[in-house]
Amino acid sequence: MTIFGNVITGYQLAFVAIAGITLLAAVMVVLLPNILKAALCLALALFGIAGLYVLMNAPFLAAVQVMVYVGGIATMIVLAIFLTHRFMKVKLFDAIYNPLLGAGVAAITFLFLFLTVINSVWVKQAVANGPAEQGSQISNIADSLLQTYVFPFELITIVLIAVLIGAVVLAKEDTGNNNES
Amino acid sequence: MSHNAYGIPISWFLTVGAMLFCIGLFGMMVRRNAISMLMSIELMLNAANINLIAFGSYLIKPVMAGQAFAIFVIALAASEAAIGLAIIIRVYQLERHIDADKMTVLKL
Numbered sequence: 001m002t003i004f005g006n007v008i009t010g011y012q013l014a015f016v017a018i019a020g021i022t023l024l025a026a027v028m029v030v031l032l033p034n035i036l037k038a039a040l041c042l043a044l045a046l047f048g049i050a051g052l053y054v055l056m057n058a059p060f061l062a063a064v065q066v067m068v069y070v071g072g073i074a075t076m077i078v079l080a081i082f083l084t085h086r087f088m089k090v091k092l093f094d095a096i097y098n099p100l101l102g103a104g105v106a107a108i109t110f111l112f113l114f115l116t117v118i119n120s121v122w123v124k125q126a127v128a129n130g131p132a133e134q135g136s137q138i139s140n141i142a143d144s145l146l147q148t149y150v151f152p153f154e155l156i157t158i159v160l161i162a163v164l165i166g167a168v169v170l171a172k173e174d175t176g177n178n179n180e181s
Numbered sequence: 182m183s184h185n186a187y188g189i190p191i192s193w194f195l196t197v198g199a200m201l202f203c204i205g206l207f208g209m210m211v212r213r214n215a216i217s218m219l220m221s222i223e224l225m226l227n228a229a230n231i232n233l234i235a236f237g238s239y240l241i242k243p244v245m246a247g248q249a250f251a252i253f254v255i256a257l258a259a260s261e262a263a264i265g266l267a268i269i270i271r272v273y274q275l276e277r278h279i280d281a282d283k284m285t286v287l288k289l
Binding site for chain 1: 188189192195196197199200201204206207212217220223224227230234237238245247252255258259260262263264266267268270274279
């Protein structure tokens with residue numbers, strides 16, 4: 001397909017569609033006053049990012065993204081909203097404070113990042129001849145996790161067990177002196 | 182311009198990552214509800230992940246540095262969300278609000 005003299009492939013069209021949905025959902029996350037709707041938009045944005053991972057030839061990461069983020073973190077955030085807002089009495093309202101300041105800082109940051117992106121020359125290091133075979137890619141990830149990066153991998157396991165214990169200890173209600181909660 | 186295996190320029194992914202990061206930054210600055218701020222942090226972490234995987238897809242194939250580090254980022258983001266939400270629920274139990282500006286429970 002040709003648009004304005006440039007040849008547009010189907011993958012590029014898919015990228016534009018997925019990126020558009022993702023960015024729109026992300027904007028909704030930060031702008032919607034109802035934070036439950038914002039959390040659902042966050043789930044949509046995370047799903048769109050999984051689609052971007054597929055277009056970056058990383059299908060395993062896309063599956064991990066859907067399982068961990070959409071299935072885990074988004075669900076956890078919705079659960080936390082349920083626990084911290086009494087629905088019938090309190091509106092799920094979160095106003096926007098200092099929108100001009102926030103937009104200004106975000107716009108300046110984006111300007112710098114965008115200028116860096118478009119002014120840099122990205123040299124392709126390897127010849128990527130078509131999408132890699134999925135099975136070999138996953139075994140390559142496993143190899144790099146268990147050989148090159150085995151130390152951070154083991155460190156992550158310790159962090160995860162500490163987080164599990166810490167989250168349970170933190171969220172547990174005190175049965176001691178302050179029972180009013 | 183450099184294209185990846187699907188013929189998409191890397192600058193497109195980096196631009197989307199930059200946009201997501203700035204949207205998360207905006208949300209981080211304008212929200213006061215702790216859960217909203219946590220959601221903005223998730224957006225920023227995902228923007229970092231997009232950059233990692235975009236650069237990783239340009240390395241020589243057996244090296245999976247980008248995707249391996251993206252897995253670490255995802256694991257740490259899950260940890261951060263779990264701890265953050267536990268703290269938020271605890272603050273709500275103690276103070277009946279989750280407004281980040283009014284969280285003074287450490288000063289008790």
